[in-house]
Amino acid sequence: MxxxxxxxxxxxxxxxxxxxxxxxxxxxxxxxxxxxxxxxxxxxxxxxxxxxxxxxxxxxxxxxxxxxxxxxxxxxxxxxxxxxxxxxxxxxxxxxxxxxxxxxxxxxxxxxxxxxxxxxxxxxxxxxxxxxxxxxxxxxxxxxxxxxxxxxxxxxxxxxxxxxxxxxxxxxxxxxxxxxxxxxxxxxxxxxxxxxxxxxxxxxxxxxxxxxxxxxxxxxxxxxxxxxxxYDIFNGQAPYFGMDTIGDDASPGWLYLDDSETRVINQYASPEYEQFVRLMHKWHEKGFFRKDNASIxxxxxxxxxxxxxxxxxxxxxxxxxxxxxxxxxxxxxxxxxxxxxxxxxxxxxxxxxxxxxxxxxxxxxxxxxxxxxxxxxxxxxxxxxxxxxxxxxxxxxxxxxxxxxxxxxxxxxxxxxxxxxxxxxxxxxxxxxxxxxxxxxxxxxxxxxxxxLLGFNFNPEPVKAELAQASTVIKQYHNSLVSGSVDPDKFLPEFLEKLKSAGADKVVAEKQKQIDAWKSAK
The missing domain is CATH 3.40.190.10 (Periplasmic binding protein-like II)
Known part of the structure; x- marks a missing residue:
């Protein structure tokens, strides 16, 4: 497909x-x-x-x-x-x-x-x-x-x-x-x-x-x-980047598969994300994608x-x-x-x-x-x-x-x-x-x-407001970045700053809290 x-x-x-x-x-x-x-x-x-x-x-x-x-x-x-x-x-x-x-x-x-x-x-x-x-x-x-x-x-x-x-x-x-x-x-x-x-x-x-x-x-x-x-070519293939998603794929908060301590991180602030959007922007500028690809x-x-x-x-x-x-x-x-x-x-x-x-x-x-x-x-x-x-x-x-x-x-x-x-x-x-x-x-x-994390399902209720706010920010920036159609030097810092203001850190902390409780109960 x-x-x-x-x-x-x-x-x-x-x-x-x-x-x-x-x-x-x-x-x-x-x-x-x-x-x-x-x-x-x-x-x-x-x-x-x-x-x-x-x-x-x-x-x-x-x-x-x-x-x-x-x-x-x-x-x-x-x-x-x-x-x-x-x-x-x-x-x-x-x-x-x-x-x-x-x-x-x-x-x-x-x-x-x-x-x-x-x-x-x-x-x-x-x-x-x-x-x-x-x-x-x-x-x-x-x-x-x-x-x-x-x-x-x-x-x-x-x-x-x-x-x-x-x-x-x-x-x-x-x-x-x-x-x-x-x-x-x-x-x-x-x-x-x-x-x-x-x-x-x-x-x-x-x-x-x-x-x-x-x-x-x-x-x-x-x-x-x-x-x-x-179709999200970053969030849709977390294992390629050595990570796994938690809850909604696009929501802030993934973990590295080789991390024995299962620490939750903001995937949008990861080196993998930055390297990927920079590569996509380079390829967009070289004509490897259609110029209007972000709207297709x-x-x-x-x-x-x-x-x-x-x-x-x-x-x-x-x-x-x-x-x-x-x-x-x-x-x-x-x-x-x-x-x-x-x-x-x-x-x-x-x-x-x-x-x-x-x-x-x-x-x-x-x-x-x-x-x-x-x-x-x-x-x-x-x-x-x-x-x-x-x-x-x-x-x-x-x-x-x-x-x-x-x-x-x-x-x-x-x-x-x-x-x-x-x-x-x-x-x-x-x-x-x-x-x-x-x-x-x-x-x-x-x-x-x-x-x-197989079998773990995140309960979003405690951070429902923050997830909604983060989702709005992600929709505003992420597709443009991952499609390569905007310059990450300018838009990636804006994206991360607005994600932080939307409560991404609180979402990551809540995911960590629930994973720790799930592991303790196993």
């Missing part, structure tokens, strides 16, 4: 929307929904059952809000999904796909207005999970998972569920996929070969500069690096058209090359520049939540159970309709390709965001070269280093 927010997410290895939140328990109207939990069979109990068992469930329509690139044939896919859902849980679903540039704003407006909805994609980086919990926009899911999604609950390791917990409760259903993320860069394969990029010799970003110089001089129609302002919210069309060489902060995982080709029709090479690391942020990078305004949280959880366990339903949402949007290249191995005459540009349904829904290990392979990548990914998850 190099569309940064989605490319990086897509590249990140296909994360998906699975943060769903549902009522915890059967007491109270919000938590019990429209049907009594005691009277509603679980999704597992429903299965392909008879009409008699299905009749125990009244018909309902669910709404599912998530982010992505608009798909012409979405109504056709929705109709096919509803045939399965009607049979198994007597429900239908309305797929509310919102484009990348508008999703956060539209969800904020809907949540603030108390609009009725059932399921929503939520993550620390999109439709902010932590903020949604603090706004009481999501239902706790613990009891709903136990009763209506036992297979989903059992599939995901306990330590990953623990990473979702806020004040002891689970508010997001994990989209199970790669959680051991590596960060680095990607580059168009044809350009890497043409200008002699030796991927093995690049171990940090500044070592790309000689190649980017050649690219800028030799390809006047190509911008060497893409950038979108709704979507680079999908330009990426598909081959107008970019590559991107920074790409998430690297087994099979990412195929995912990117499916989405953009461009062959890219990827290089990881950080080790495989499981952090709280990565563990909960893609979730589906159940809205606090849902009238049918039990049925919403049944849907989540199905999208995680029913391969037909999952692959419908991810890849569309067999024969129209894909064909089997090798059915026995689960390898698919595009129908004859269809390309990523002309396909009516090719979202390329299977990481956003359910259990990705139930997905088809999109290239014969990818066969076996699910096993490799699971091995990577199991063998990766775990952050010392």
């Amino acid at each position: 190099v569309l940064q927010k989605r490319l990086h997410a897509a590249i990140v290895c296909k994360l998906l929307v699975a943060l769903l939140l549902a009522g915890c328990g059967s007491n109270g109207p919000k938590e019990s929904g429209s049907a009594s939990p005691a009277a509603v069979p679980t999704a597992s109990e429903q299965g392909d059952e008879t009409e008699g068992s299905k009749e125990q469930l009244p018909p309902v329509e669910l709404t599912y809000y998530y982010v992505g690139t608009p798909q012409k044939d979405l109504p056709l896919v929705e109709a096919e999904m509803n045939k399965i859902l009607k049979k198994k849980i007597n429900a239908t679903i309305k797929l509310k796909l919102i484009d990348w540039g508008s999703y956060d704003q539209k969800m904020n407006v809907m949540i603030a207005a108390g609009d009725e909805m059932d399921l929503m994609f939520t993550a620390p980086w999109s439709n902010n999970y932590y903020q949604n919990v603090e706004k009481n926009a999501l239902l706790p899911l613990d009891d709903l998972l136990d009763k209506y999604a036992p297979r989903l609950k059992a599939t995901v390791p306990a330590y990953v569920w623990d990473a979702t917990r806020i004040r002891g409760k689970i508010y997001g259903a994990i989209n199970w996929q790669i959680i051991a993320m590596q960060y680095g860069f990607d580059m168009r394969e044809d350009l890497a070969d043409k200008y002699g990029l030796d991927m093995d010799k690049v171990n940090k970003y500044d070592e790309l500069e000689p190649f980017l110089d050649k690219l800028a001089a030799g390809e006047p129609g190509v911008t060497p690096l893409s950038y979108v302002n709704n 919210t979507d680079n999908t069309a330009d990426t598909k058209a081959g107008r970019y060489g590559g991107s920074l902060a790409a998430t690297v995982a087994p099979g990412v090359e195929s995912t990117v080709f499916l989405r953009f029709g461009v062959h890219k090479k990827f290089k990881a520049l950080s080790p495989a690391l499981v952090t709280t942020g990565r563990a909960i990078a893609t979730m589906t939540g159940i809205s606090a305004t849902s009238k049918n949280p039990e049925r919403a959880m049944m849907f989540l159970e199905l999208i995680n366990t029913d391969k037909e339903l999952y692959n419908l949402l991810c890849h569309g309709i067999e024969g129209k949007h894909y064909v089997f290249v090798d059915k026995e191995k689960g390898v698919i390709g595009m129908p004859e005459g269809i390309t990523p540009e002309t396909n009516g349904y090719a979202p390329g965001t299977d990481w956003m829904f359910g259990n990705q290990f139930n997905g088809y392979y999109i290239s014969e070269a990818d066969v076996g990548n699910w096993e490799k990914t699971q091995q990577l998850n199991e063998s990766a280093v775990r952050s010392p």
